[in-house]
Amino acid sequence: xxxxxxxxxxxxxxxxxxxxxxxxxxxxxxxxxxxxxxxxxxxxxxxxxxxxxxxxxxxxxxxxxxxxxxxxxxxxxxxxxxxxxxxxxxxxxxxxxxxxxxxxxxxxxxxxxxxxxxxxxxxxxxxxxxxxxxxxxxxxxxxxxxxxxxxxxxxxxxxxxxxxxxxxxxxxxxxxxxxxxxxxxxxxxxxxxxxxxxxxxxxxxxxxxxxxxxxxxxxxxxxxxxxxxxxxxxxxxxxxxxxxxxxxxxxxxxxxxxx
Amino acid sequence: xxxxxxxxxxxxxxxxxxxxxxxxxxxxxxxxxxxxxxxxxxxxxxxxxxxxxxxxxxxxxxxxxxxxxxxxxxxxxxxxxxxxxxxxxxxxxxxxxxxxxxxxxxxxxxxxx
Numbered sequence: 001x002x003x004x005x006x007x008x009x010x011x012x013x014x015x016x017x018x019x020x021x022x023x024x025x026x027x028x029x030x031x032x033x034x035x036x037x038x039x040x041x042x043x044x045x046x047x048x049x050x051x052x053x054x055x056x057x058x059x060x061x062x063x064x065x066x067x068x069x070x071x072x073x074x075x076x077x078x079x080x081x082x083x084x085x086x087x088x089x090x091x092x093x094x095x096x097x098x099x100x101x102x103x104x105x106x107x108x109x110x111x112x113x114x115x116x117x118x119x120x121x122x123x124x125x126x127x128x129x130x131x132x133x134x135x136x137x138x139x140x141x142x143x144x145x146x147x148x149x150x151x152x153x154x155x156x157x158x159x160x161x162x163x164x165x166x167x168x169x170x171x172x173x174x175x176x177x178x179x180x181x182x183x184x185x186x187x188x189x190x191x192x193x194x195x196x197x198x199x200x201x202x203x204x205x206x207x208x209x210x211x212x213x214x215x216x217x218x219x220x221x222x223x224x225x226x227x228x229x230x231x232x233x234x235x236x237x238x239x240x241x242x243x244x245x246x247x248x249x250x251x252x253x254x255x256x257x258x259x
Numbered sequence: 260x261x262x263x264x265x266x267x268x269x270x271x272x273x274x275x276x277x278x279x280x281x282x283x284x285x286x287x288x289x290x291x292x293x294x295x296x297x298x299x300x301x302x303x304x305x306x307x308x309x310x311x312x313x314x315x316x317x318x319x320x321x322x323x324x325x326x327x328x329x330x331x332x333x334x335x336x337x338x339x340x341x342x343x344x345x346x347x348x349x350x351x352x353x354x355x356x357x358x359x360x361x362x363x364x365x366x367x368x369x370x371x372x
Contacts, residue, residue, distance in 0.1 A: 032338070040285045046340045054354065056361045063354065072341035073282040081346040087357055097360055099353055103346075114364060 020091050022159035022233045025053040025062060026256040029234065032198075033068070035247040045070045045080055047249065049155075051256075054087060062090040064152050078105040086152035093157045098150040098177075113150060113177065120144060124180050140180060148175040148182060158225075159233040163189065163205045173212070184212035190221070192229055197236040198251045203229040204236060218242060231259040261304035268297030268318040275325035284329040291329070294322045 031047040047068045054063045066084040074080075082104065087097040098113040110127040126138040149157060154176050161172070166189040174185045190206040204226040210217060217223045222241035227233040234257070238249040271294035278287035298318040305312050 037283065037286060038289070040288075042283065042285055043338050046338075054358060054361070056358055058362075061361065063357075065350065067343075067346060067350070069340045069343050069346060071338045073336070073338070075341040077282065079341070081343065081349075083346065083349055083353065085353060085357065087361060096364055097357055099357065101349055101353060112360075114360065116364075 020093060020160045021231055022258060023051055023156065024256070024258040025051050025090075027051045027258070028253075028255045030252040030254075031249045032252050033247065033249050036245055041248070043071060044074060044247075046252075051156075053090075060090065061087045061096065062093075063087055064156050066152055066155075080104050084152050086150050086156075088153050088156070093149070093153055093160055095149050095153040098152065111179075115144075117146065120146065122148075122177060126180070142177070142180060142182075144177060144182060145175055148177050151176055151178055154185065155235070158187065158207070159227065159235070163207075163227070163229075163233065166205075183214060186210045186212055190224070193226070195226055195237060197226075199234075199236065199254050202236055205229050205233070216242060219246075222246065232257050261301055261308060261310070264297050264301035264304060265314050265318070268294050268301055269314070269321075271297055272318050272321035272325065276321055276328075279325040279328040279332070284332040287325050287329040291322050291325045294318055294325075298322065 027050070029049040031049070032043055033045045033047050034041040034043050036042075045068050047066065050065045050067075052063045052065070054061045064086045066082075068080055068082040070078065070080045080103065083099070083101040085097075085099040085101075086095050088095045094115075094117065095113075096115050098111075098115075100109070100111040102109050108129055110125075112125045112127075114123040114125075116123070120143060122142045122144050124138075124140045124142055126140075127135050128138070129135055154174055157174070168189060168191045171186055171188040174187060176183050176185050186209070188208040188210070190208050192203060193206045194201060194203050196202075205228075207225045207227065208221050209223045209225055217240065219241040222239065224239050225235060226237040227235055234251065234254055235249075236251045240247055240249075271290045275287045275290040275294055278284065278290065298315055301315045301318070302312065305315060
């Protein structure tokens, strides 16, 4: 009997940790992406993060969709129309299907990951354009750990973390699959800070992001994400530094919030 | 000395004009300021030499045009996303395909609310 009670307790406690109180279907966040050119911030693109419900015959999943589109003044120079999607469990944010369909200045690529959590594998299909015309597929089976996510579900998963219990300096490693490579993203909690944003002045959790064994993100504590310090944990502001310069992402509007 | 400043001023003012008509119009302020400084220097030397100031006037004219274009753009040009119809179509198509794919996946382990 005691064993069963213990198992039940364990089940409910894990359920409690994984519970998603931060967002629901119908949430729409709009951001402006800017690039820093010789000290002048130039607005480049609009980024949208939208959640919606997707019903299959067996289950109801949450569709997390991120799109990026350059402003019209840039379209004739470098047109970007990117679509990132992840179909996840509404409570645990476990991904089941990931799609990345990018169009960047004439270059296009389609990446699809089909997760099989019971086998611990991901079926990856990358579709690229041939130079001679037409497309070709690259199929691969990849091994993943039980909590490996894609980039989109990781961003949303951050919001379900219990940041209240974090102390300054606490870090968390999140395995992320990107470009068929499993990488570890390290998240360090830096403390609370009040910043003024497009949706008003907000008290925020400040998180530093770095990638293990990779030099994509440059600098020390230059890649920072601010999440509002309320139940919604909306990502309101982010700064990043890469090899070609630095930029930032600012929130413009947020609708359909859960709390 | 005057000649040098006139050449530098002209280069900077032309650069400012080019940048101001590009989407990078915010950046045009830097060469415009530089052109203005060179123009003033050239003006000072030509006053000393009491020679013609026609080219210097051109530098100032170009600089003023560049400054007004970029100021106008930064105030009145709101950033708008271009045509996203094609992207929206891709989104729709992708969702339909995804539902098909998800039907084929093993979702037994999912926690259904």
